Amino acid sequence: MKTLFGRSALSKEIEDELNSHIEMRIADSVAAGLDPDVARRDALLRFGNPTSIRERTAAIDTVLLVETVAADCRFSIRQLRRSFGFTTAAILALALGVGASLAVFMCVDAVLIKPLPYVHPNRLVDVTESSSLLLRDLTSYPNYLDWKRLNSAFISLSAWTPTSYTAKTALATAQVSGTRVSDDFFRTLGVSPQLGRDFYQGEDSPEATPSVLLSADAWREWFAGRGDAIGSQIILSDKAYTVIGVLPEDFYFAPRGLAQFWTPVGSLNKADRRRNYHNWFCVALLREKTPIDSARANLTAIAASLSKLYPDSNAGKTVRVVSLADATFGSVTSIVTFLFGFVLLLLFIAGANVTSLIIVKSRGRSQEIAIRGALGASRARLLIQFVTEGVLLAGAGVSSGLVLAILAVRSMKAFIPEETLFEMPYLRGVHLSFHALTFALVVFLCLVAVFSAAPMARLRSSRLQADLSVGTRTIRDPGWRRLISALVVLELAMAVVLLVNAGLLGKSLYRLLRVPLGFSPQNLSTLTILSPTKTYGTPVLQAALEKSITETIKQLPGVIGVGVGHLPVSDNRPETLIRVLDAPFHGEHNEVGYRVTSPDFFRTIDATLLKGRFFSESDDSNKPPIAIINMALAEKYFTGQNPIGKRIGNADLSVVREIVGVVANVREGSLDEDIWPALYVPFNQAPVTGYSLIVRSSRTDKTLLPLLVAAIHRLDADISTYDLVSMNEEIDRSESSYLHRSAAWFMSSLALLAMILSLIGLYGLVTYSVSQRTWEISIRMALGAQRKAIFELFLKEFIWLITIGLALGVACSLAISMSMRSLLFGITASDPSTILVVAAVVTMATLTATLVPATRAAFMNPVEALRGE
Template identity: 30%
Template structure:
């Protein structure tokens, strides 16, 4: 018989049973006839034949098992039995499945994220020996070398096999029909070969093209090639107008291309470093190198000592020496920075949760096994084989685990989507994180492992015939371990809860804080003029024309433009010691931190709602270049002119003879992001500033119309003046929200862990209490029969739970205080030992613990003592 026939017979086993009945009936009838033929009466013949035939049911059973599919029949029975059990105790079933789903779900989601950060291969040849080389300096956010020192490194690099450089990613505009704002990476010709990247189509830059004045060429990333050229290979050789300059497309990059800094860039251009020569060496570049075999990053720094000396001999002013540091960082560390440690911590936390989930699910099943031990002993006594009981227990836990795994996968998918929604943009790789097959396999393995574990433990402990005699043999050996486990879980969840509380509180303070300006009902956009606006006058004329046009719209209340806008973004700054107040000594060189400055239009203060505390804001008379008037912030006023009225006083730059006059003092605004302490600040009128490039201005309009309308007016007015400028308007509130993304992500992650931990700890306590209650069922029955009230019994059980909850909470409070101190750098205006948050966390934990302990206690106290006692 083939397998399909066998299966068909199994599926139609009602038919097979009927056939078997017919077959045996036929045989029996012949037997009866034979007896009648021998001379018995029909009655006697029937009796004799039936006697001779023997038991029909065992015979049928044997015929069925000859089919070889009885295990399937048994599995089917086990499954029905398991489902019936679940229906009888849905709460238990849901609790175990939820514990498993929580364990698998949160671990899979976090694993998916961590996997991208820690274990993902990098798309370069031999990524292990790539390092970043550069000088780190406090006010510059990346490690850099100057062109001159990079050339020296190119000439002589003892620890490295090769070096390459690039100049970072800068915004660039596609100034043709359908204008678009892009990011352009500026790289050395040797940069891609250094990383081992070959273009998908076309070719890389040549060294000749990577020089000033060479014909303009560009490499496109796969995305732009697809969106702009529909993945047409003929795109190579066409021109692309970037910042008003036509560039010839010479190659297309593959899909997996990424910059070593993980910055997004749509186009690569040659960086075209200036040719060597005096006063041309200061442009910063970012360098990468490949370590020679056997050289560690620390050893490389040592070997680069002469090079470091060279930097300070030739380029860097010696007073920067204290703050500067030469760093050689492996690629992965360089990319993820402090994230690597965070990722490992996260990974550890997740494994811990998975382990706790397994232990607790096992504990719940064990509690159930204890309650059912009599039932199992009866079945063993009635002849159920040990194997059969084991199989049945396995089936039950397999179903629970499978249900938990399915729910866990759904949960993981949801959580991952939530992470991606919340994740700040800067987190590397996260945007690409997905539940891939390996991660799914990880979850299923976890489920399988759990199934085996939970299935085996209770089943191996069950068939104990001694349970039928009434004298109970119960071990208390493992109970201490389980008590301790629950206490530890409670402590850990309390730590997580209070940490999450701290971060959430800090987050709400960050979002709700005073920025010093009002972000409501505003829309901003950065506008960069094409290169054909050559002179400052032309550019200023454009911005003024745009301002006038916007002012003509009735719903627009106020307009401002400036080179940068608070609170984030890269603003211009100068060292504090450069500013010399009139009649006072200058600060010592290299001290005092930095001072932010902006060049602003006259309407800036009123449009942003920044109050002027003394003096006045800019007026048209300040626009004359010879006016030299500035507005300074409260903090700067206090530092430059302590205890005096600064209005009318003068300030000059240390290397300059000209004096600036202070005409007003403005209230401080946040100008260094959400959490960092703000810097002092001064403002100059935009028209008086001639130095530097002013092709870019940030416009801000405030009005009564909804943001979408404000945005469309802004876009339309810019397009009517200059259609090739890309405009991406956004509200100031959105920009602020983005700044809060990282703290929001941290808080969300920790909250997730805290509630997973809390739910697991509660489930663990619930399981333990159920187990204890089942074990003490007889004792409770006796107590009730002797006159104890149910309330007294509940108290008895709750006292036992509290005995372990209280030390858990105490340990948790101690741990929370320690963790709070470690979190201090992440907290904003929240004390690491905030009593309100700790109290709240303790209350939540104790409430959850009491509920988890109360439910089994209530059930145990509600039984009829007669039932428990008679069961003995």
């Protein structure tokens, strides 16, 4: 260590010793009669070059150090190989604990640690409208323009909205994901194309030539990664766009997902120009040293003035300003944070387990340590030996855990549905990174310190003398046993914490997947249709096309029903404002979901009609406007009344509809969201170009979906069909379902591993206690103690430990589960049935682990035990 870290001190020590030898040589020569100068010259010639001598001496010291370390490593490897069972158990426990913690840390790194891939990620904020119905609502384009013009908090404020295009090139035609953005969108993010240029100022105006930026994936897919793609034209929804650039490989804008084509705003349709049509998101770059609270106050004041200027559309509207990171990761942040905390508990259990094994093993080496000390080995020398063993054991465990973590992450990414990656593209960034390697190094150093500390306690002189004088007799060592007992109690407590929270998440997932849907998802196949506006640009043509499609699908074999409408369990949007006629009105905004629905939609999904009637084919534009409402809307706006025959208008009463039916609530948004009030209008009275087609049949989805696409394309090959999925798959792949399922499965795996490790630790403790008390047990039995009494002696002792661990674990789990209430659905954080089940399982498992060594102690042969002692 001096050679490596104290080079200057070592050089001075060598030089002092060399000078002393030269001075002694000079003294001898002077004593022999030589002149002092001659004697000095003779001595220097005999010793040679002092620099060379210093270097050779230092090199020899380094070689000795390396040889010593190598010898320690060889001896440690022999020790570990000799205790093969201990080594295997220790490395396996560490690999599981380290592997799980590293895998989750990679997710933590991708979600919480890595900055968003933009120039100023900490100054980017998400800006949306907020209302009583929606905390985070989309905004209208006119409101965005006013925010941009009047605010003083942002360097830039950009708008974006997701869209979908039918893309045509010389090679292929497909439905692709796109995003319309204001011209300064990428400058706000601080992202520059890897090829070509960004949108210039004013390129989002209707007069500008249509242009498009490609994602790196779209560039490779549509242009094979060629540089001459710049300047090429691509047809998006029957409109020619010029490719002006290619975005960087690592670019993603998570709130949008994996969009392939980015186009300027361009021409606004009639709906986009309305102030009450909310279809846009905003992202802004804060000015330097401007806090989010100041920006929020600035925009809130602007929103208040707009609500006074435009009460019909903006009354009650305010703004929501949060960091872009919070808007990007949302509930994923809390889930990943809690999971990381839980894997650290598992890592603690694994470390405590191995520490207990090391303590037991070190007691078996007490004679070795004592003899080596008696033969002259210093405490520092023995300490280096134990550190070497700790380094090898921790290194093997961490290395194995690192391999397991890499395999786990790769497997996780392979099984993540493409749709989920589309919604959460940051999951693609989960991989082994510098941060993850740093975390592994910290874990390694902590484990080395802990694994080296246990045997070091035996390096005290009094301890060495006691171990040497005892010989082979086993004596009780209460200090060590108390330490192991404390570790086992903590292991049990942490295992209970993991089991309780795994049970809560599992029960929460069970409740989530069985939440009332208001329809029957079995045997439902769905796809999304987008018809070209150039062919079906009028309401009459759109209604005729819908009728042709449904009639054609009905003729397919196995089809039972066909409906057109809003896809359940997908999204609560879009929404609209309503006014209830013949009811007091004070300018309030009554926001409800707006659904365009075909006559057979409710019959196809098996929705329940509570009052009135369903739509019919005769409910077209030639008849007075009508509507069906759900029970949530009826309870909110017609409390204690019969809604049938009542009238509902839009915000300015330009369209007034009579209510002809009330249906049971259909869950249209996420599984864990509240059901919105919903207004259903006949497709024939408000036709659209894009909608979901829902088909109930007796066939499987795999055989039916291709037939649906083929039938639609026989009507018109230019009709786009995408998102082909069964309703059950739609439910399973929803973000709420996926996150709850992933958290529940992962927590269950952690809890199972923790329980296994805790049982191993408890078994080891009982076995160690029996081995320590062999002499005592033998004497007791020789004096007449019954086997039942010996059995009860150990059982009562360890029941107390189990009880303490269980009580401590339940208390800690209650405290922790209260903080994770946001992740639970349909149950309380202190769910008594979950706690009782976990307590029963832990009690049975721990008693089983205790019975085996306790029984062995009760049936011990005292004569053989005493002879062995």
